[in-house]
Amino acid sequence: MKITGFEAQTLAIPEDDPLADMPEEAGRKRPVVTLRLRTDAGLEGIAVTFYGGAMTRSLRTAVEELAELTIGMDPLRIEQVNARLMAGTGDSCGPGGIFTLAASAIDIALWDIKGKALEQPLWKLLGGHRQRVPTYASGSLRRGLTDDQAQRAAATLVRKGFREMKTQMALPGTPTPADEVRRVRVVREAIGPDIKLMCDINQRWRPEQAIDIGRRVEEVGLFWLEDVTTADDYQGLARVTAALSTPIAGGEYVYGIAPFAQMIRHHSVDIPMIDICRAGGVTPWMKIAGMAEAFNLPVVSHVMPEILCHLIAACPNGLTVEYMPWMLCLYEETPAIEDGMLVLPDKPGLGLRFDEKALAAFRVG
Secondary structure (H helix, E strand, O other): OOEEEEEEEEEEEEOOOOOOOOOOOOOOEEEEEEEEEEEOOOOEEEEEEEOOHHHHHHHHHHHHHHHHHHOOOOOOOHHHHHHHHHHHOOOOOOOOHHHHHHHHHHHHHHHHHHHHHHOOEHHHHOOOOOOEEEEEEEEEEOOOOOHHHHHHHHHHHHHOOOOEEEEEOOOOOOOOHHHHHHHHHHHHHHHOOOOEEEEEOOOOOOHHHHHHHHHHOHHHOOOEEEOOOOOOOHHHHHHHHHHOOOOEEEOOOOOOOHHHHHHHHOOOOOEEEEOHHHHOOHHHHHHHHHHHHHOOOOEEEOOOHHHHHHHHHHOOOEOOEEEOOOOHHHEOOOOOEEOOEEEOOOOOEOOOOEOHHHHHHHEOO
């Protein structure tokens, strides 16, 4: 089997909140790039990548230029294809940035092809540890909401059956530590003591702030604090992790495999969070998960639950899947949630099909 062609598209999809209907900014769009990688056997692998922002046109061009390098190659030899991509850019464009975001689309599409060729779902190909995985609601309890809005959104998520959910601190303006703590308590009051509650800081605190506020909220019983300070401040993260009893999660902002080795070596986080686009695709994601397992650390996913559910289900140290519904509208059907668990599909590959009407409606240029 050989790769014979490809098609990339740029889309602008609504950045809404279908889980609790609490958007921070109505009408905002998120630019993404889709890829179809085609073979002479009639199989097609699909993928999505993003984070290009104002450089999304450059990201699409990079996807197309890398896809061109794969023509004529065997899609089942994924490591060989990845080596060709790196060599084709002179070994100087990555890891990191647009190169890795584009390479991730190639890698994801290759695994989709492999699953279809072998007639197996991706989660089984990668290890098949379990067919159901915990998932948490994300994107609804944003920092821009009022306390009342946050409580109503949290109650909505509970009614929908979520047993895990994530809120945010580092509130807008110049909040005091007491303001920050109040928000988390407000959400906890709305959901009760038994729901797992995570909290994302999005790199907005200094290490000493994280330690101070983190100690004040320990009685709330957070499941984790996430990205408490600058992502590549491995020593600063380690200070926070050592000081707090609440687990610290992080890693979504870093590119490739090597930074995770640094994070693990410096004990920067208790829970590595791996973003599939910034990691470079399925292949490096699983390598990072294996590295974390060697240090007795669980791993969690970042956005794109329709794809990441396969990876969390495949590995024994997969903890939970972030249910961020940004991309779900692009597919005809996505994995169902039952009793707070994502049910993995038995369909081959990713088990996903693009919704052609949605792609046509969101297409840019």
